[in-house]
Amino acid sequence: MRIGELAQRTGVSTRLLRYYGEQGLLTPSRDANGYRSFDEDDVVRVRQIRRLLAAGLTTGVIASALRCARGEEARLDLCPELAGVLHRELAAMDDRIGALQRHRAVLAGYLSADR
Structure with missing residues (x-):
């Protein structure tokens, strides 16, 4: 899916999704035309990021925490x-x-x- 669809499905702006990519929180693939391409796992990842941000964590801490996040509720191992x-x-x-x-x-x- 393209960034606009991911934004629509998660309620997060495309600008913020790009920022998450710059911070290493999202790693979209690139199509031949250079467009970002996301998959279903990225929908869950964005929801995890939002939950961890709601806990007051910085994007730097979230980058570490995402390795241990499970499910949309971002349960942490x-x-x-x-x-x-x-x-x-x-x-x-x-x-x-x-x-x-x-x-x-x-x-x-x-x-x-x-x-």
Whole structure:
């Protein structure tokens, strides 16, 4: 299938699909005329990418995680290396949440002082 059909079937823009290719997340074949060609597995792959993006992962982490992703729900078969990466991502996310909570408290303090 061509990129437009993949976009239609997955709800992802052609521009974003090209970006996924640039990031190494999708590897379409090329027809003789140079057009990208995708197959049914790429529909599942795009859905996996979207699920992993929804978890807050970067495309760099997703490139590693896709090797372990199974099915459209992107269930992960955790090898020790991937588990370590995901633990680090979770810790970094917790740090960002903590920083946001501190910022929120300061901002709320300004608003309560105004009353």
